[in-house]
Amino acid sequence: xxxxxxxxxxxxxxxxxxxxxxxxxxxxxxxxxxxxxxxxxxxxxxxxxxxxxxxxxxxxxxxxxxxxxxxxxxxxxxxxxxxxxxxxxxxxxxxxxxxxxxxxxxxxxxxxxxxxxxxxxxxxxxxxxxxxxxxxxxxxxxxxxxxxxxxxxxxxxxxxxxxxxxxxxxxxxxxxxxxxxxxxxxxxxxxxxxxxxxxxxxxxxxxxxxxxxxxxxxxxxxxxxxxxxxxxxxxxxxxxxxxxxxxxxxxxxxxxxxxxxxxxxxxxxxxxxxxxxxxxxxxxxxxxxxxxxxxxxxx
Amino acid sequence: xxxxxxxxxxxxxxxxxxxxxxxxxxxxxxxxxxxxxxxxxxxxxxxxxxxxxxxxxxxxxxxxxxxxxxxxxxxxxxxxxxxxxxxxxxxxxxxxxxxxxxxxxxxxxxxxxx
Amino acid sequence: xxxxxxxxxxxxxxxxxxxxxxxxxxxxxxxxxxxxxxxxxxxxxxxxxxxxxxxxxxxxxxxxxxxxxxxxxxxxxxxxxxxxxxxxxxxxxxxxxxxxxxxxxxxxxxxxxxxxxxxxxxxxxxxxxxxxxxxxxxxxxxxxxxxxxxxxxxxxxxxxxxxxxxxxxxxxxxxxxxxxxxxxxxxxxxxxxxxxxxxxxxxxxxxxxxxxxxxxxxxxxxxxxxxxxxxxxxxxxxxxxxxxxxxxxxxxxxxxxxxxxxxxxxxxxxxxxxxxxxxxxxxxxxxxxxxxxxxxxxxxxxxxxxxxxxxxxxxxxxxxxxxxxxxxxxxxxxxxxxxxxxxxxxxxxxxxxxxxxxxxxxxxxxxxxxxxxxxxxxxxxxxx
Numbered sequence: 001x002x003x004x005x006x007x008x009x010x011x012x013x014x015x016x017x018x019x020x021x022x023x024x025x026x027x028x029x030x031x032x033x034x035x036x037x038x039x040x041x042x043x044x045x046x047x048x049x050x051x052x053x054x055x056x057x058x059x060x061x062x063x064x065x066x067x068x069x070x071x072x073x074x075x076x077x078x079x080x081x082x083x084x085x086x087x088x089x090x091x092x093x094x095x096x097x098x099x100x101x102x103x104x105x106x107x108x109x110x111x112x113x114x115x116x117x118x119x120x121x122x123x124x125x126x127x128x129x130x131x132x133x134x135x136x137x138x139x140x141x142x143x144x145x146x147x148x149x150x151x152x153x154x155x156x157x158x159x160x161x162x163x164x165x166x167x168x169x170x171x172x173x174x175x176x177x178x179x180x181x182x183x184x185x186x187x188x189x190x191x192x193x194x195x196x197x198x199x200x201x202x203x204x205x206x207x208x209x210x211x212x213x214x215x216x217x218x219x220x221x222x223x224x225x226x227x228x229x230x231x232x233x234x235x236x237x238x239x240x241x242x243x244x245x246x247x248x249x250x251x252x253x254x255x256x257x258x259x260x261x262x263x264x265x266x267x268x269x270x271x272x273x274x275x276x277x278x279x280x281x282x283x284x285x286x287x288x289x290x291x292x293x294x295x296x297x298x299x
Numbered sequence: 300x301x302x303x304x305x306x307x308x309x310x311x312x313x314x315x316x317x318x319x320x321x322x323x324x325x326x327x328x329x330x331x332x333x334x335x336x337x338x339x340x341x342x343x344x345x346x347x348x349x350x351x352x353x354x355x356x357x358x359x360x361x362x363x364x365x366x367x368x369x370x371x372x373x374x375x376x377x378x379x380x381x382x383x384x385x386x387x388x389x390x391x392x393x394x395x396x397x398x399x400x401x402x403x404x405x406x407x408x409x410x411x412x413x
Numbered sequence: 414x415x416x417x418x419x420x421x422x423x424x425x426x427x428x429x430x431x432x433x434x435x436x437x438x439x440x441x442x443x444x445x446x447x448x449x450x451x452x453x454x455x456x457x458x459x460x461x462x463x464x465x466x467x468x469x470x471x472x473x474x475x476x477x478x479x480x481x482x483x484x485x486x487x488x489x490x491x492x493x494x495x496x497x498x499x500x501x502x503x504x505x506x507x508x509x510x511x512x513x514x515x516x517x518x519x520x521x522x523x524x525x526x527x528x529x530x531x532x533x534x535x536x537x538x539x540x541x542x543x544x545x546x547x548x549x550x551x552x553x554x555x556x557x558x559x560x561x562x563x564x565x566x567x568x569x570x571x572x573x574x575x576x577x578x579x580x581x582x583x584x585x586x587x588x589x590x591x592x593x594x595x596x597x598x599x600x601x602x603x604x605x606x607x608x609x610x611x612x613x614x615x616x617x618x619x620x621x622x623x624x625x626x627x628x629x630x631x632x633x634x635x636x637x638x639x640x641x642x643x644x645x646x647x648x649x650x651x652x653x654x655x656x657x658x659x660x661x662x663x664x665x666x667x668x669x670x671x672x673x674x675x676x677x678x679x680x681x682x683x684x685x686x687x688x689x690x691x692x693x694x695x696x697x698x699x700x701x702x703x704x705x706x707x708x709x710x711x712x713x714x715x716x717x718x719x720x721x722x723x724x725x726x727x728x729x730x731x732x733x734x735x736x737x738x739x740x741x742x743x744x745x746x747x748x749x750x751x752x753x754x755x756x757x758x759x760x761x762x763x764x765x766x767x768x769x770x771x772x773x774x775x776x777x778x779x780x781x782x783x784x785x786x787x788x789x790x791x792x793x794x795x796x797x
Contacts, residue, residue, distance in 0.1 A: 005364050005382065006364070006382050007364045007366055007369075007379050007382045007383065007384070008364060008365050008366035009366055009369075010366055010370065011370060015375050017375055018341065018342065018343050018375065019343065019347065019374040019375050019376040019387065019390035020321070020341070020342045020343040020344065020345040020346065020347055020390060021342055021345075021347075021374070022342075022345075023373060023374075025350065025373075025392040025393060025394035025395075026373060026394035026395070026396055027373050027394075028373065030373040030374065031371065031373050034373070034375055042611055043611045044611060045609055045610075045611060047479065054619070054620065055620055057342065057616055057619060058338070058342030058345065058616075058619070058620075059619060059620040059621065059622055060336045060337065060338060060616075060619045060620065060621045060622075060625055061324050061326075061332075061333070061337070061338050061339045061340055061625070062324070062338050062340050062341060062342040062344065062345070062616075063338035063340075063341070063342055063614070063615065063616035063619070064341075064342040064343070065614070065616070066614060067611055067614050068609045068610060068611055068613075068614040068615055068616070068617075069338075069614075069615075069616035069617065069619070070479060070482055070609055070617050070618065071616065071617060071618035071619045072475065072478070072479070072505075072618070073475065073501055073502060073505055075471065075475075076471070076472065076475035076502070078472075079437075079467060079471075079472035079475035079476050079479070080475045080476065080478065080479040081479065082437075082465055082467075082472075082476050082479065083435065083437060083465065083475060083476030083477055083478060083479025083480040083481075083483075083487075084479035084480065084482060084483050084609065085479075086435045086437075086463040086465055086476070086479075086480050086483075086485070087434070087435050087479060087480030087481065087482065087483030087484065087485035087487070088483040088485075088609075088610075089463065090434040090435055090462070090463055090480070090483075090485045091434075091483055091484045091485055091608075093483075093610065096610070096611055113468060113469060113472070114468070114469075114471075114472050114475065116468065117467055117468030117469070117472055120468070121465070121466065123465070188370055188371075220395075221394040221395060221396070222394060222395030222396050222398065222399040223399065224373075224394075224396060225371050225396055225399070225400050226399065226400075326625070326628070329628035329631055329632060332625065332628055332629070332632075333607070334510055334569065334606060334607065334632060335508070335509055335510040335569075335607065335617065335618070335629065336508070336509075336617070336618050336619065336621045336625070336626075336629050337607065337615045337616065337617045337618070337619075338615050338616040338617075338619060339615070
């Protein structure tokens with residue numbers, strides 16, 4: 001062995017998520033959970049609607065997490081969390097952080113109304129959306145978070161998804177909530193920093209975490225972190241924060257935007273795209289990036 | 300019933316101890332069951348290592364203890380013993396992320412033979 | 414202290430006296446006054462509760478369930494379209510054993526839009542595992558809310574306190590509002606058997622395989638079976654402290670009745686008036702105003718039915734393709750009983766059409782004139 005050295009921990013050591021869970025190999029939804037719980041600590045309560053995590057945690061009578069979970073109805077992640085927080089405060093617990101933990105389906109689509117209500121009231125919860133860009137738990141059907149060009153079982157190759165990904169951050173910013181942040185599982189230190197920042201803020205906080213899904217994206221399980229890194233480097237999924245719905249702060253400004261092709265060709269869900277369609281995707285990415293920079297640079 | 304976590308659970312002592320405690324639960328009668336559907340035990344009873352068809356093996360001679368493999372494991376099944384990473388093969392699903400992200404490429408993928 | 418209040422406010426006072434801790438509600442005619450008064454009570458601190466102004470009834474029930482799981486006492490109120498919007502979550506409340514108490518104003522289901530009373534909204538939810546209490550006076554509403562909390566929290570089964578739109582919700586009556594200290598004595602704070610807390614973490618309501626689901630549902634039914642006796646026992650305790658007994662039903666003149674009406678809601682009080690009139694004319698008529706529909710009080714119904722010659726059920730609801738719902742359930746409760754009386758079924762008052770003492774007179778005379786019903790359904794007052 002080499003000279004005496006210590007193991008380098010760049011994120012908190014404490015594990016609040018245990019192995020034995022039912023996630024697929026290379027699942028980034030579990031990385032997201034592992035990191036968020038490291039940031040929040042054990043005094044946390046999760047409201048998990050129907051989504052992959054409703055199954056990943058394990059069936060009754062088991063659980064993988066060291067924190068309590070309320071498995072709630074699909075559309076109710078935000079409303080359940082609002083109620084849970086109110087209830088905990090009324091029974092004397094004002095310290096437990098209540099987190100609504102939903103996938104993109106339960107956030108962008110069926111859960112959007114409840115999320116909007118909670119955000120408009122500025123209820124004191126953290127809403128985390130882990131985004132694998134489709135309804136993965138039910139077998140890879142499209143959601144409004146599915147990006148342009150993707151194959152899903154309901155957007156087969158002949159009718160691949162043409163509508164763009166819904167801009168959930170813009171929707172949340174319109175509610176003027178105190179804190180919104182995007183994060184990627186490839187940057188756990190940044191993710192956890194944002195989680196800790198969110199924890200100390202009162203009101204509705206929204207975290208949008210990019211979480212690759214090998215099963216749904218037809219990508220290699222060992223590529224998940226790489227994909228989550230590329231998506232930041234090519235500006236498809238920039239890492240930024242929005243305070244009070246108005247102040248935009250960019251966390252990583254790539255000196256050189258990488259082209260999207262390398263990212264796209266690692267995923268089977270984009271395999272059918274022609275060069276022309278890839279160009280369209282690149283233009284869409286460039287356009288969205290420019291719009292974001294305008295918001296960031298506006299003083 | 301899962302208990303609140305200990306600190307330093309990245310390290311072996313507490314990690315392996317808690318894993319050994321998890322058991323399969325079988326109810327003989329409804330009287331033994333909780334009143335409403337809820338967890339009373341740990342999912343760690345489920346040894347997902349059997350899912351594997353590829354086993355990652357760390358070559359400690361090349362390892363620089365950077366922490367990256369431990370950090371990215373989606374199954375939290377790399378723990379730290381005496382400052383070195385150890386893969387818990389009872390749970391490792393063989394996803395290969397540790398090897399892919401390792402900066403010195405000191406994690407080899409070995410075909411799992413059964 | 415006696416006050417003249419509307420039925421909706423009786424619900425509010427009931428929720429306030431019960432020291433509800435979390436209220437999440439969405440307005441709908443004719444329920445709005447319930448939540449408006451509760452809002453004022455929370456704002457003035459007459460009630461120490463969190464009032465979540467949710468953006469739909471579905472979110473209202475979702476929030477109540479989250480709060481109940483935390484161990485808080487929760488209340489909400491709604492009506493017709495709002496109740497149906499909550500439907501999925503009504504199953505959640507019972508399956509999750511969360512003792513939420515909800516006021517439901519019986520209002521006809523759309524289309525067309527109707528704000529007037531009938532019972533299809535609440536009766537469509539009869540299979541969701543909620544207890545259902547049908548009230549006919551504002552006093553009854555207030556008293557029932559308090560008792561519902563006690564029974565619900567003991568059995569861990571949610572309950573709904575039901576009252577007619579406008580006929581009761583907006584009608585002002587004298588109500589004796591109990592003293593808070595006495596209510597506190599009758600109804601202590603909620604002591605949950607389980608609750609969501611990081612100090613003892615569980616995952617509630619997760620994936621449940623066929624290996625376990627059946628037993629959880631068996632437990633729920635077993636708890637429901639304990640309810641009729643518990644409702645009566647809790648009711649007697651209430652009577653000792655407050656002087657009023659509610660019980661499973663309100664029978665009038667049934668002991669020697671040749672014809673017994675079966676009614677519920679405000680129509681039940683109208684039937685009491687009709688029975689008095691008919692008795693004056695020499696008819697041996699009685700009225701069983703049913704108060705508790707779920708759990709269905711089999712023993713009580715069979716016992717009373719055993720003493721009468723004919724039964725005439727008047728339903729302010731209908732299960733399309735079948736019959737009135739109280740009719741179906743009363744009739745099936747009597748199946749196999751020796752000397753079970755014939756049961757006549759009448760549908761009246763859908764969509765808020767008025768039911769008068771004369772209507773009950775017609776029902777009684779019709780049942781009197783026929784040995785057994787020649788048809789399944791008799792419609793009262795429909796312009797055919």
